[in-house]
Amino acid sequence: MDICEVLGKVTAQVPDSLSGVERQRLVGQLVVDLPGEEGDLLRETVNGLLAQMEEKDASDVDLGGAGCRGLVWYRVQGKKKADDSADPLSEDETDALLHSLLMESQRNFLFEHRNLDFSYTMQWQGQDYRFRADLYFDLDHLALNMRLIASEIRPFKGLGLHPNAVRAIMLAYNKQGLTLVTGITGSGKSSTLDSIIDANNQTVDAHIVIIGSPIETIHPPKRSIVRHREVGRDVLSFKDGAIQALRQDPDIIVIGEMRDPETIITTLEITDSGHKVFSTLHTASAVESIDRIIGECPAVEQNRVRERLADVLTCSLSQKLVPSLDGKRAMVMEVLLMNGSVRAAIKNENTNEIYQMMHEGQDRGMNTMEQDLKRLVEDRKVSAEEALNHSNNKWRMEELL
Numbered sequence: 001m002d003i004c005e006v007l008g009k010v011t012a013q014v015p016d017s018l019s020g021v022e023r024q025r026l027v028g029q030l031v032v033d034l035p036g037e038e039g040d041l042l043r044e045t046v047n048g049l050l051a052q053m054e055e056k057d058a059s060d061v062d063l064g065g066a067g068c069r070g071l072v073w074y075r076v077q078g079k080k081k082a083d084d085s086a087d088p089l090s091e092d093e094t095d096a097l098l099h100s101l102l103m104e105s106q107r108n109f110l111f112e113h114r115n116l117d118f119s120y121t122m123q124w125q126g127q128d129y130r131f132r133a134d135l136y137f138d139l140d141h142l143a144l145n146m147r148l149i150a151s152e153i154r155p156f157k158g159l160g161l162h163p164n165a166v167r168a169i170m171l172a173y174n175k176q177g178l179t180l181v182t183g184i185t186g187s188g189k190s191s192t193l194d195s196i197i198d199a200n201n202q203t204v205d206a207h208i209v210i211i212g213s214p215i216e217t218i219h220p221p222k223r224s225i226v227r228h229r230e231v232g233r234d235v236l237s238f239k240d241g242a243i244q245a246l247r248q249d250p251d252i253i254v255i256g257e258m259r260d261p262e263t264i265i266t267t268l269e270i271t272d273s274g275h276k277v278f279s280t281l282h283t284a285s286a287v288e289s290i291d292r293i294i295g296e297c298p299a300v301e302q303n304r305v306r307e308r309l310a311d312v313l314t315c316s317l318s319q320k321l322v323p324s325l326d327g328k329r330a331m332v333m334e335v336l337l338m339n340g341s342v343r344a345a346i347k348n349e350n351t352n353e354i355y356q357m358m359h360e361g362q363d364r365g366m367n368t369m370e371q372d373l374k375r376l377v378e379d380r381k382v383s384a385e386e387a388l389n390h391s392n393n394k395w396r397m398e399e400l401l
Contacts, residue, residue, distance in 0.1 A: 001037075001038060001041070002041075003041055003042070003045050006034070006038045006041055006042060006096075007042075007089075007093045007096055007097075009034075009038070010027065010030045010031060010034070010092075010096040011090065011092040011093060011096065013026075013030055014026055014027060014030070014092055019140050020137075020140045021111050021114075023095075023140060024095065024099075024110075024111065024137075024140075024141075024142065025111065027092065027095045027096055027099055028099045028102070028107050030096070031096055031099040031100055032099075032104070039100060042096060042097055042099075042100035043100045043101060045097060046097050046098070046100065046101060047122045047124055048124075049061065049063065049072050050122060050124075050129065050131065050146060050148075051122075051124040051125070051129070052074075052083075053074065053148050054129075054148070056074050056076055057076055057077070058074035058075055058076050058148070059075050059076075059147060059148060059186070060074070060075040060145060060146065060147045060148070060186075061073065061074055061075075061144075061145070061146050061148075062074075062075075062080070062143070062144065062145050063089075063094055063097075063098075063143070063144055064091070064094035064095065064097075064098055064138070064141060064142050064143040064144050065091065065094070065137075065138025065139065065141045065142065065143030066091065066138055066139045066141065067138055067143060068082075068094075068143070069082070069088060070088030070089045070090060070091070070094070071083060071084060071086075071088055072086070075186075077323075077327065077328055077329060078186075078321065078323060078329055091141040092141075094141070094142065095141055095142050098135060098142045098144050099142070101120060101133075101135075102116075102135075106118055109232065110135060114136065114137045115134070115135070115136045115137075116133075116134070116135045116136070117132075117133070117134055117213050117214050117231075117232070118133050118135070118214050118232075119131065119132060119133065119214035119215055119216065119230065120133050120146065128151075129148065129151075130148075130149040130151075130216070130217075130218070131146040131147060131148055131149060132146070132147045132149060132190075132214055132216050133145070133146045133147075133214070134146075149190075149216045149217055150191060150194075150217075153191075153194050153195060153198045153217065153219075154191055154192075154194070154195045155195065156195045156196065156198065156199035158195070159192065159195060159333070160333075161335070161365070162335070162364075162365030162366075163365065164337055164364055164365030165315060165317075165335055165337060165365045168314045168315040168337055168338075169196055169199075169314075169315055170199065170200060170203065170204075171200050171203075171204045171206055171251060171252060171276050172200075172203050172204050174276070174314060175251075175274075175276060176271065176274050176275060176276050176312075177271065177276060177277075177312055177313070177314030177315075178267065178268070178271045178277045178278075178279070178309075178312045178313050178314060179196070179276075179277070179278050179279075179314055179315045179316070179317070180258075180278075180279060180280065180281060180289055180313070180315070180316040180317065181193045181196070181278065181279075181280045181317050181319070182280060182281040182282070182283045182284070182285075182286070182288075182289045182316065182317070182318045182319070183280075183282070183283075183284065183318060183319045183320060184282060184283075184284055184320070185282060186321065187319050187320050187321055188319060188321055188331055189280045189319065190216055190217070190280075192317065192319060193254070193278060193280060194216075194217045194219070196278060197210070197219055197226075197252075197254060197278070198219060198222075200224065200252060201219055201221070201222045201223060201224045201226060202222050202223060203223065204223060204224060204251070205223050205224065206223070206224040206225075206251035206252060207224060207225045207227070207248070207249055207250050207251050207252070208224050208225065208226045208227070208250070208251065208252040208253075208254065209227045209229065209241075209245040209248060209250045209252070209253050209254065210226065210227065210228050210229065210254040210256075211229045211231065211235065211238055211241035211242060211245070211253070211254065211255050211256055212228070212229070212230055212231065212254075212256035213230065213231035213232065213238065213256050213257065214230050214231070214232075214233075215228045215229075215230040224251075224252075227248070229241050231256075237262075237263075238255055238256065238257070238258075238259070238263040238266075239262045239263050239266045241255070242255055242263070242266045242267060242270050243266060243270075245270070246270055246273065246275075250275060251275070251276065252275070252276045252277070252278065253270060253275055253276070253277045253278075254277075254278045254279070255267050255277065255278070255279040256279070256280065257279065257280050257281070257282075258279045258280070258281055258293065260296070261296050261297045261298060261301070264293055264296055264297060264305070265297060265301065265305065267279055268305060268308045268309060268312060269308075271312040272308055272311065272312050277312075281293070283318065284318060284320070284369075284392055285318050285334055285369060285392045286316040286318050286334055286335075286336035286354065286358065287351050287352070287354050287355055288318075288392075289316055289318065290309065290313075290316075290346060290351050290354070291351055293305065293309055294306050294309065306346060306347060306349070307347060309346060310342075310343040310344075310346040310347045311343070313338055313346075314337070314338050315335070315336065315337055315338070316334075316335075316336040317333055317334070317335055318333065318334040318336075318369065319331055319332065319333040319334070320332050320369070320390055322373070322376070322382050322386055322387070322390045323382075323386050324376075324381050324382055324386075325380065325381060325382065325383060326381075330376055330381050330382055332369060332372045332373050332376060332382075332390070333367075333369075333372055334358065334367065334368055334369040334372065334392075335358070335365060335366050335367050336354065336358055336366060337361070337364065337365050337366050339364070341357055342354055342357055345357070355368060355393070359371065359396075368392075368393070368396070369390075369391060369392050369393075370391050370392070370393055370396045370397045370400055371400065373387040373390065373391055373397065373400075374387065374397075374400045374401065377401065384401050387401065388401070
């Protein structure tokens with residue numbers, strides 16, 4: 001039996017009268033009830049689509065739901081492109097394919113929350129591939145985004161950080177404090193965080209606890225013990241994972257994302273207890289990161305959060321990926337390092353002053369996004385137009401150019 005016959009066998013049993021979660025429950029059960037070889041064929045079909053990412057140099061793949069028109073879409077060098085070389089699939093057919101990837105517990109979580117973050121590993125032609133996946137509903141049908149996790153970790157030296165920033169980040173020099181890696185979706189935050197984790201893993205005899213949703217890169221123990229705890233599988237939430245980590249004798253705690261007030265407050269508390277903590281935020285600049293952390297918390301907590309953040313923050317790296325002149329993408333990074341002036345600006349609610357402190361702090365290891373964009377323009381890696389388009393402060397970018 002080929003893949004078309006298997007898909008037809010499933011979809012023929014789905015009545016038009018069913019919709020939403022009830023429709024997906026039936027599709028999921030029909031996929032579970034398939035004989036082993038037929039279920040494997042569904043999964044292998046999806047694996048084949050994922051395997052094409054490497055040859056297409058794609059970072060992401062999307063399929064399913066009304067939004068894809070039955071086609072598979074790949075993000076190549078930052079741009080979404082549909083693969084129209086294959087026949088389109090119906091929405092019921094992609095539903096069946098996507099259900100083949102799930103365990104029963106994941107399927108139940110999806111039905112309850114209408115969204116599921118998970119990691120996915122496959123072996124294709126003798127090589128292991130790992131993905132970060134997000135499965136969700138799109139007009140009653142399932143839609144999927146998967147991001148390919150790089151098999152190799154980018155060398156820490158490739159980040160090009162000033163020695164002062166290196167000392168702030170590395171456990172060998174600084175035993176405590178909070179380091180933030182921020183940027184919009186698809187800006188390479190995870191890759192930078194992995195580089196930082198790997199550098200510490202190679203240089204100190206320590207215990208690193210990573211809490212992720214989902215866990216992306218698996219870090220083999222080198223000089224450090226490395227624990228990986230996936231939210232929803234190994235631990236119930238970021239907050240629970242962070243609190244439990246305190247009882248596990250950690251030196252470094254990595255909290256995948258500070259996404260809600262509870263996680264933010266818990267992260268600041270465990271950092272204040274004398275641990276070295278790394279986390280990420282979906283923000284475009286260092287100043288925005290500080291304002292977001294404070295603003296996300298309840299009004300009655302904001303003064304306490306502001307004081308604690310000023311005391312525990314050691315470094316903030318904000319980055320973007322910018323289209324480069326060679327048709328690829330170049331990373332640009334803003335660096336904020338804490339000193340007395342920055343702490344005072346946070347505590348006194350004068351975060352608008354921090355941008356100028358970064359601008360004037362290049363000799364101490366700081367720089368603004370605009371200064372780094374100017375460097376790329378001068379090195380003829382990025383056009384002036386792209387630098388202006390991706391700057392946070394257009395007026396300052398024009399002035400620098």
